[in-house]
Amino acid sequence: MSSSRGIMSDVEWRSPAGRVIVAIFFVFLVVVTLAFLFPFVFTFTAGLKTSSTITDPGLNLFPKLPQWKNYLEVWQRYDMIGMFANTFYVAAGIVVGRLLVSSMAAYSISKLKPAGKRIIEVFILLTMAVPMMAYLIPLYVTLTDLPILHISLVNTYWGLWLPGAGSAFYILVLKNSFDQIPKEIYDAAAMDGASPVRSFLSMTLPLSTPILIVLGLLTFVGAWGDFLLPKLILLQPSLQTISVRLYALDRIFPLNLKMAGAFIALLPPLIAVLLFQRYMKSGLTF
Amino acid sequence: MTPSTSGSQTKRARSFQPRKIFDQIYAYLFLAPALLIFAFFSWNPIFKTVIFSFEKVGLRGPTGWVGLKNYIRMFGNPLFGTAWVNTLEFVILSIIFGFMVPILLALMIREMRRFGPFFQVITYIPTLVPVVVALLVWRMIYYPEGGVLNSFLALLHVPPQLWLQNPHLVKFALILVMTWMGAGGSILIYLAALGEINPEIYEAAELDGVSPIQRILFLTLPLLKSRMAMMMVLQIVAVTQVFTEPFILSTGGPGNSSLTPVLQIYRTAFENSDFGLASTWSVSLLVVLGTFMALYVWLNHKNEEQRLA
Structure with a gap:
């Protein structure tokens, strides 16, 4: 394949000068890789130390007497399973809500020609200009006392699911994707008596599975690590997500146990990378 | 879009007004969740941010208009x-x-x-x-x-x-x-x-x-x-x-x-x-x-x- 060349051609790549450049790049990248992975290794071995040796001077990366029981202790005392379950529940709810709300809206804008389409697009897309951090305080006030209904969503997952469901960026991406589906097949389906709901469920969504998976993964990763809003909404410890819980426990536990807990919390992303590698490549490139 | 399809569409729309209203109901039903979410959790707090900035607001909500006082306090704070x-x-x-x-x-x-x-x-x-x-x-x-x-x-x-x-x-x-x-x-x-x-x-x-x-x-x-x-x-x-x-x-x-x-x-x-x-x-x-x-x-x-x- 001729397109396999990079900035250097294959011939240059194999020339002596090319080999030197490639070797320099390679060594540099290996060093960078080690630096990128180092915090993971460090967390793992720090979690194996005793609380008295963890701050010993010197690089002693691997403890002489690894305390495997630290991991067992932290697994139980942190209620890791509960924490993971909460985080999963929060993230999964945001994924489902956001994909459903965004794909429905994008379908309507792309295919159903709502009256006042321009105004609706502006209404939705303009929110992209205002990141959530800028209106966090009134958002929190809104969530403690919903307008009209006067319900507080503090200590409920709805307090994270509902604001998490709206994303102008996702609507934009999905609308652009739905625009690619030819209009003719919708016309044909309508001729056969398919309602817009039917067309949405049996054509639009199945045809857009790849992009929905990518957007779902992106949302999940983001929601999995969210901190500030979950910290404000989930006050009850039994409801808290990993980030909120680890922060709350930070003052209580000794350093070695905190590192063991942190390492367990680092595992899901590592596993996710191995499982979903092929989707990640297309994940951020819209 | 080709001129012929848009032409036939306006013809169809003109001859079937009820159908058009029906389509609009569907269009807005699909939009409704997003519009509600954006109204409640984006625009509402965005506007409130601006309004709150002119008010005295405690944990229980706004308690009074203070004009530019908050701005004076903010700019006056090193x-x-x-x-x-x-x-x-x-x-x-x-x-x-x-x-x-x-x-x-x-x-x-x-x-x-x-x-x-x-x-x-x-x-x-x-x-x-x-x-x-x-x-x-x-x-x-x-x-x-x-x-x-x-x-x-x-x-x-x-x-x-x-x-x-x-x-x-x-x-x-x-x-x-x-x-x-x-x-x-x-x-x-x-x-x-x-x-x-x-x-x-x-x-x-x-x-x-x-x-x-x-x-x-x-x-x-x-x-x-x-x-x-x-x-x-x-x-x-x-x-x-x-x-x-x-x-x-x-x-x-x-x-x-x-x-x-x-x-x-x-x-x-x-x-x-x-x-x-x-x-x-x-x-x-x-x-x-x-x-x-x-x-x-x-x-x-x-x-x-x-x-x-």
Whole structure:
């Protein structure tokens, strides 16, 4: 394949000068890789130390007497399973809500020609200009006392699911994707008596599975690590997500146990990378 | 759309008015959840931010109009200048490190024939880690006595540093963590952009005797320019809202040298229960972020047009 060349051609790549450049790049990248992975290794071995040796001077990366029981202790005392379950529940709810709300809206804008389409697009897309951090305080006030209904969503997952469901960026991406589906097949389906709901469920969504998976993964990763809003909404410890819980426990536990807990919390992303590698490549490139 | 289809459509619409209303009901039913969510959880708080900034607001809601008093208090507070100057320094540091590093790494990874995907995945892993977990780990790495970074530097005969307690180092220490966490995502985007460049351009340049370094400087980088401009604006927007890093690693210190606007908003609201003043700070953030996001949308639009042309 001729397109396999990079900035250097294959011939240059194999020339002596090319080999030197490639070797320099390679060594540099290996060093960078080690630096990128180092915090993971460090967390793992720090979690194996005793609380008295963890701050010993010197690089002693691997403890002489690894305390495997630290991991067992932290697994139980942190209620890791509960924490993971909460985080999963929060993230999964945001994924489902956001994909459903965004794909429905994008379908309507792309295919159903709502009256006042321009105004609706502006209404939705303009929110992209205002990141959530800028209106966090009134958002929190809104969530403690919903307008009209006067319900507080503090200590409920709805307090994270509902604001998490709206994303102008996702609507934009999905609308652009739905625009690619030819209009003719919708016309044909309508001729056969398919309602817009039917067309949405049996054509639009199945045809857009790849992009929905990518957007779902992106949302999940983001929601999995969210901190500030979950910290404000989930006050009850039994409801808290990993980030909120680890922060709350930070003052209580000794350093070695905190590192063991942190390492367990680092595992899901590592596993996710191995499982979903092929989707990640297309994940951020819209 | 071809003229014939639009013509037949208007004819159909004219002859079947009830059908058109029926279609509109469906269209709006599909839009309803999004419109409600955006009304309640985006526009409502955005407008309230502006209104609250002119009011006295406690934990139980607004208790009275105070005019410009909150603004006078905000501008009169020396921390206003501190927080925004800190933000500017964070942005500059993040452009030097967080912005340049991914470009450099992407260029190198692209030239790796076999191990490229491996390096790409490794650099992407930190982006998946929950920020809080990463920060608890990095705080330990930066630990002044017996911390692993100082222990490592001791091997190179570098004296131990107070990474998070020295006002001259704390911003760099925070940017280093942010670069670790964010580089992978940017690398993905740059690799995709590099992949879009037609290799024939390089082939032609090579035949003309243009060296690889010159190709990078005069071909690759100019072709990446529009993408780089967008990434830079996005990075400025992200760094301007930074909260969790200084909150956990340095609590805004030492001596407010890593205080950021969002951290100050958080403190004003949740430590001093002054939601009105916190909203005034939010308005200042809103103005800055809104400006940069508008710039981003404009660049994005220009980019799309270029791609289509």
